[in-house]
Amino acid sequence: MTAIRLDQLVEALQGGVISVLSEGDAGAGSAGEQPVIGVELLDCPEALGTTAPGHLLLGVGLDIGDRTALAAALRTAADNSCALAVKCTAPALPDVVAQVREAGVPVLAVEPQVPWTRVQRLVTTILAARAAGTESGGGTTGGDLFSLANAVAGIVGGAVAIMDTQQVVVAYSNLSDQPIDETRRRGILGRRVPEDALADHLDRAVWVSDAVVRRHRPGDLPRMAVVIRAGEDVLGSLWVAFSDETAVTDCGPALQEAARVAALHMLALRRQVDAEQERRDRALRSTLEGQPEQGDPHGGVxxxxxxxxxxxxxxxxxxxxxxxxxxxxxxxxxxxxxxxxxxxxxxxxxxxxxxxxxxxxxxxxxxxxxxxxxxxxxxxxxxxxxxxxxxxxxxxxxxxxxxxxxxxxxxxxxxxxxxxxxxxxxxxxxxxxxxxxLRPELVLRRLVGAVRDEPELRTGIAERLRAHDAEHATDYAATLLTYLRHFGDVAAASGELHIHQNTLRLRLRRAEQLFGMTLTDPTRRLLLTLELTALAGLSQPPTAE
CATH class of the missing domain: 3.30.70.270 (Reverse transcriptase/Diguanylate cyclase domain)
Incomplete structure (x- = not known):
């Protein structure tokens, strides 16, 4: 397993991405010399019991202002002999630095605006590039994934397809006279592993193995598969279909070397994906803020x-x-x-x-x-x-x-x-x-908002009721709104208002007399309900029994 020293990793991640928050207890030696062999998400500490030492744990969701949560993360890192990365503005608070130093765990500070996805990809890329530099000894080459697929196909005598972790066909060989079956044909046309072949493609025997695995699904040509990895990060898989069982060759070393080369190409694709992610995010933000990209009918989204x-x-x-x-x-x-x-x-x-x-x-x-x-x-x-x-x-x-x-x-x-x-x-x-x-609620909110914002949509009765309540310490507005919301159910409305039913009836009759309105006309009841609802959120007059 190729490793990189923590201080070398920090130096490689220049540009305000990451910095050293604390190197732990100085008495324990230089934390910068600690090797890093991979990167893991620390969003489920109890799931890291089998994590190998030397990983950089990304504290996704960790609030370093929460001393208890930070202590738990530091214990997890210490128990697994790992370093920890947290989102933190510089300089960190003194009590946070003190807590980290006391734990004796090397902690890196990531700028809050930097997405964890970018940190994960950058670390993985650096580790993979280092592995390629130390382990490459020649062999299969290719200018891109398609030329790599053709090169592998020419070496092993089969038809090659390269898939990412989402089962998307990212490249395939196109040499003449290649063997093909219905699964390969549909996969190339749809650029995705066919639905009926997913179970075989995702079989655990393929994805947990570091070696080349032989597969022969009924109705398909025999295949050999190898997982494409960068360190412990799975990037995809490479499959070779052969014309028949007798054509399957002992091509394990060639396919493993091809997988190492493919990893570099797929990491480059991931960097493009991250750049595309940032572009998509910017386009969405601009569009939602009312400033869509010009010249695009969809505003760039x-x-x-x-x-x-x-x-x-x-x-x-x-x-x-x-x-x-x-x-x-x-x-x-x-x-x-x-x-x-x-x-x-x-x-x-x-x-x-x-x-x-x-x-x-x-x-x-x-x-x-x-x-x-x-x-x-x-x-x-x-x-x-x-x-x-x-x-x-x-x-x-x-x-x-x-x-x-x-x-x-x-x-x-x-x-x-x-x-x-x-x-x-x-x-x-x-x-x-x-x-x-929620459409009924949304329509009502829009109607109420329009009535609240546009005086010409109101009859004025609600303002008169509220003004009378404020001047005379009465409660006609709230009484009428509660009554109307209960569709004229006196028992239910009086129960919510905590008054006797006869008291409610008396208030209703008195309101009709004072304000010259009728509660028997459906149109007027609807308008009064909207007006009272629209004005209910404004400053309320004092209530009275």
Whole structure:
């Protein structure tokens, strides 16, 4: 296993990506000499029991301001002889530095705006490049993955296909007279492993082996497969189909060398993917802010797609931190960590998401074309469950139907915001919701907002009621609104108001007399309900029995 010293890794990751927060206890020797052989996500510490020593653990979701959480992460790193990377602005707080030094664990500080996905890819790339430099001794070459596939096919005498971890066919050989079967034909045409072949393609025997594995699915040509890795990071797989069993050669060393070369190409593709991810994120942010890219009918975003909005579910603070600035900082930090998780989960489940953080809300665009095999609902359930486990925060998610135009996308963003506002006001349980299911509530909010903002849409009766209440310490506005919301059910309305039913009836008759209105006309009842609802959120007059 190729390793790199921690100080060499930090030096290689220049450009404000990562720096040394603390090297641990100086008495334990130079932490910079600690070898790094791989990178792991520290979002599930109990799952790292079998992690080999020498990994860099990425503290996804770790709040270093939480001393208990930081102590648990440091213990995990120490128990596994690993280094730890955390999101932290420079310089770190003295108490954080002191806690890290006391633990004796080398800790690296990642700039908060740098996505964890980029850190993971950069470290993996550096390790793979180092491995290639030390282990390469010639052999199979190729200018790109397609030429590599052709070179391998010429050496071993079979038809080559290279797939990534999402089972997308990224390259294949195209030499003349190559063997082909229906699975290969459909895979090349669809650029993806056919559905009926996935079980065989994903068989555990293939993906846990470091050696070349022979596979022969009924109805298909015999194949040999090898996993493409960079260190311990799986990048994809390389498969060779042969014309028949007698044509299968002892090509293990050639395929393993080809997999090492393919790893470098696929890492380069990953760097392109990261650059494309940043472009998609910028395009989505600009579009949602009303500044789409010029010259593109979709504003630079990929449509059709589903738009998702996520907001932290705010509960009582229980006195943890009462300052408005402190709470805002915590919510902002949680939203930034959710942004990283959304991209990681979207990628892992086969999507090519775009994500943007506006205020304390995360917006994720999931393109319909080339989407993963799981539905949006399943992806969101997985994401929210992981956020609860990794971030120890609850989120509410609302997603739109599939949209195909820029105006529809912006309209759905407004619907999502309105839905998140509504769910927050109603203190709804965290979870995933659909705008279609909340359509009645969204329509009512839009109507009430229009009535509130445009005086010409009001009859004026609600203002007169509120003015009378303020001047005479009465409670006609609240009484009428409660009565109307209960559709004229006196028993239910009086119960909510905690008054006798006869008292309620008396107030209703008195209101009709004072304000010259009738509660028997359906149109007037509807208008009065909208007006009273629209003005209910404004400063309230004093109430009286």
């Amino acid at each position: 990929r449509l059709p797609a589903v738009l998702v909005g996520l907001a932290e579910t705010v509960r009582e603070t229980n006195g943890e931190e009462s300052s408005e600035a402190g709470l805002a900082a915590r919510h902002r930090a949680a939203a930034m960590r959710m942004l990283d998780l959304a991209v990681l989960d979207g990628r892992s489940l086969g999507y090519e998401p775009a994500a943007a953080l506006l205020g304390n809300r995360v917006y994720v665009l999931l393109p319909a074309a080339g989407s993963g095999s799981v539905s949006t609902s399943v992806l969101l359930d997985h994401l929210l469950d992981r956020a609860g486990h990794s971030l120890h925060r609850s989120f509410t998610a609302v997603h739109s139907p599939t949209v195909g135009t820029l105006p529809a996308l912006l309209s759905d963003r407004r619907d999502i915001d309105a839905a998140l506002d509504h769910l927050g006001e109603q203190r709804a349980d965290p979870g995933a919701y659909r705008t279609e299911d």
